[in-house]
Amino acid sequence: MLNASSIENFRNRLRGSLLIPGDAAYDAIRMVPNAMIDRRPAVIARCAGAADVIACVRFAREQDLLVSVRGGGHSVAGKSVCEGGMMIDLSAMKGARVDPVAHTVRAEPGLTLGELDRETQAFGLATTLGTVSKTGISGLTLGAGWGHLHGSYGLALDNVISLDVVTADGRLHTASANQNQDLFWGVRGSSGNLGIVTSLEYRLYEVQTVFGGAVFFPVAQAKDVLHFFRDFAQTIPDELVIQATAMTLPDAGPVFAVAGCYHGSSADAEKVLKPLRSFGTSVADIFDRIPYLQMQSLFDPFFPPGRRTYVKSNFLRELNDSAIATIASLAGTSPSAYSFAPFVEHWHGAATRVSPTDTAFPHRQHPFNFMLWSNWATPAETENNLQWTRDCWNAMKPYLIDSSYVNYVSDEGESVSRAAYGPNYERLLALKNRYDPTNFFRMNHNIQPGRTAEAARND
Numbered sequence: 001m002l003n004a005s006s007i008e009n010f011r012n013r014l015r016g017s018l019l020i021p022g023d024a025a026y027d028a029i030r031m032v033p034n035a036m037i038d039r040r041p042a043v044i045a046r047c048a049g050a051a052d053v054i055a056c057v058r059f060a061r062e063q064d065l066l067v068s069v070r071g072g073g074h075s076v077a078g079k080s081v082c083e084g085g086m087m088i089d090l091s092a093m094k095g096a097r098v099d100p101v102a103h104t105v106r107a108e109p110g111l112t113l114g115e116l117d118r119e120t121q122a123f124g125l126a127t128t129l130g131t132v133s134k135t136g137i138s139g140l141t142l143g144a145g146w147g148h149l150h151g152s153y154g155l156a157l158d159n160v161i162s163l164d165v166v167t168a169d170g171r172l173h174t175a176s177a178n179q180n181q182d183l184f185w186g187v188r189g190s191s192g193n194l195g196i197v198t199s200l201e202y203r204l205y206e207v208q209t210v211f212g213g214a215v216f217f218p219v220a221q222a223k224d225v226l227h228f229f230r231d232f233a234q235t236i237p238d239e240l241v242i243q244a245t246a247m248t249l250p251d252a253g254p255v256f257a258v259a260g261c262y263h264g265s266s267a268d269a270e271k272v273l274k275p276l277r278s279f280g281t282s283v284a285d286i287f288d289r290i291p292y293l294q295m296q297s298l299f300d301p302f303f304p305p306g307r308r309t310y311v312k313s314n315f316l317r318e319l320n321d322s323a324i325a326t327i328a329s330l331a332g333t334s335p336s337a338y339s340f341a342p343f344v345e346h347w348h349g350a351a352t353r354v355s356p357t358d359t360a361f362p363h364r365q366h367p368f369n370f371m372l373w374s375n376w377a378t379p380a381e382t383e384n385n386l387q388w389t390r391d392c393w394n395a396m397k398p399y400l401i402d403s404s405y406v407n408y409v410s411d412e413g414e415s416v417s418r419a420a421y422g423p424n425y426e427r428l429l430a431l432k433n434r435y436d437p438t439n440f441f442r443m444n445h446n447i448q449p450g451r452t453a454e455a456a457r458n459d
């Protein structure tokens with residue numbers, strides 16, 4: 001148990017602030033966007049820089065505290081906030097320095113996507129991040145980072161040039177293709193298992209305006225639209241990124257939408273998007289040439305903080321006719337008008353040309369990621385929405401592979417976490433044994449230290 005004098009001593013070791021229950025900002029920082037998560041850390045350290053992060057790791061070890069690390073707080077499983085213990089909050093670390101000549105940016109881990117995009121867009125530059133601007137860059141990047149530019153430029157983690165990481169022994173390492181290569185490999189995809197990232201350097205590309213938006217179809221057409229979506233996905237260039245979802249529009253009720261972002265000329269965009277925009281009988285078409293920053297916040301209004309969220313997600317083995325029929329039968333049946341479910345993301349282009357073992361993130365070969373992103377407003381609706389999501393999941397299981405993308409899963413326990421790392425699990429386990437043998441960093445999709453299969457074979 002922490003006593004008042006050790007808390008006071010620790011407060012004096014920080015440049016940032018230390019919050020305890022009852023402090024004015026305590027509740028605002030411990031609450032994350034998913035209102036299903038309501039945990040109370042014993043202390044929250046609002047780090048001002050890497051030195052604070054090092055001090056936190058050392059203090060937590062001395063005191064034997066459970067630790068959670070908060071970037072942007074958007075993990076739907078609430079991995080950034082622990083019950084008791086110490087929340088190491090990075091969200092005040094928001095420095096960014098763009099090198100417009102080298103096309104790189106050095107960013108601190110507390111930035112949200114919108115904040116980093118704003119800094120890079122001042123120079124007409126961007127890197128792949130996610131699709132909702134309030135999401136944190138570091139959790140997103142360390143898990144993978146699927147976004148509107150991934151077809152051309154790869155996932156967020158594919159664009160990391162170097163990063164600084166504080167490991168469980170309280171030491172800071174710089175990792176890159178030339179330095180601490182094993183750590184560099186493992187941190188990109190292992191979602192905080194190996195340490196706390198205090199700085200990330202990304203590659204940037206020229207991106208200014210894009211042609212983005214969505215076409216909304218009556219939900220009754222979901223099956224036809226999904227057939228179209230599957231075939232269309234096979235024809236599109238890297239510059240176009242698409243996703244399809246059942247959702248509810250305030251004025252039009254349940255619809256099935258295909259959203260997209262094309263970066264390139266308007267003439268090319270019109271040509272590439274013509275099959276989608278002329279398909280079937282749509283309810284609305286909001287595609288337009290818009291600033292990239294507007295594209296990056298287009299979906300924000302659908303994800304306000306304070307909603308209850310439960311997500312099930314996994315890659316489809318194949319988007320075959322039978323999977324399409326099942327997905328279409330679920331469209332429009334969610335008990336909540338706030339849900340995006342069922343939902344299919346298309347992964348292609350540069351992100352899929354990286355080998356599954358080149359980074360710790362293995363999912364490079366399955367073009368369609370299936371999701372049930374259930375959101376609802378009140379506790380009274382929880383049981384119904386959880387049950388609906390689980391029933392849909394059971395209906396979809398035969399079509400899904402065994403592992404999943406860590407950034408999209410709710411808390412599913414050890415076997416799901418293990419499967420999520422696929423063929424990279426054993427190599428990650430060896431790194432976990434080396435850099436975090438006591439599982440100090442365990443509020444994540446956890447790799448529990450233990451014997452590797454190779455060690456077992458040699459016994």
Ligand SMILES: Cc1cc2nc3c(=O)[nH]c(=O)nc-3n(C[C@H](O)[C@H](O)[C@H](O)COP(=O)(O)OP(=O)(O)OC[C@H]3O[C@@H](n4cnc5c(N)ncnc54)[C@H](O)[C@@H]3O)c2cc1C
Nearest residue numbers: 071072073074075079130131136138139140145146192197
């Ligand atoms: C509304 C919404 C939209 C989303 N859209 C997308 C999308 O378009 N594409 C996509 O790929 N994902 C998307 N996601 C998923 C998102 O990538 C993950 O939720 C991600 O974990 C968010 O990062 P964060 O920093 O906000 O999360 P946090 O909850 O702060 O952290 C998530 C995990 O990463 C760890 N972590 C965070 N920062 C660090 C750090 N610096 N060092 C070590 N460990 C750290 C945390 O401890 C935790 O285990 C979305 C999520 C939401 C809620």
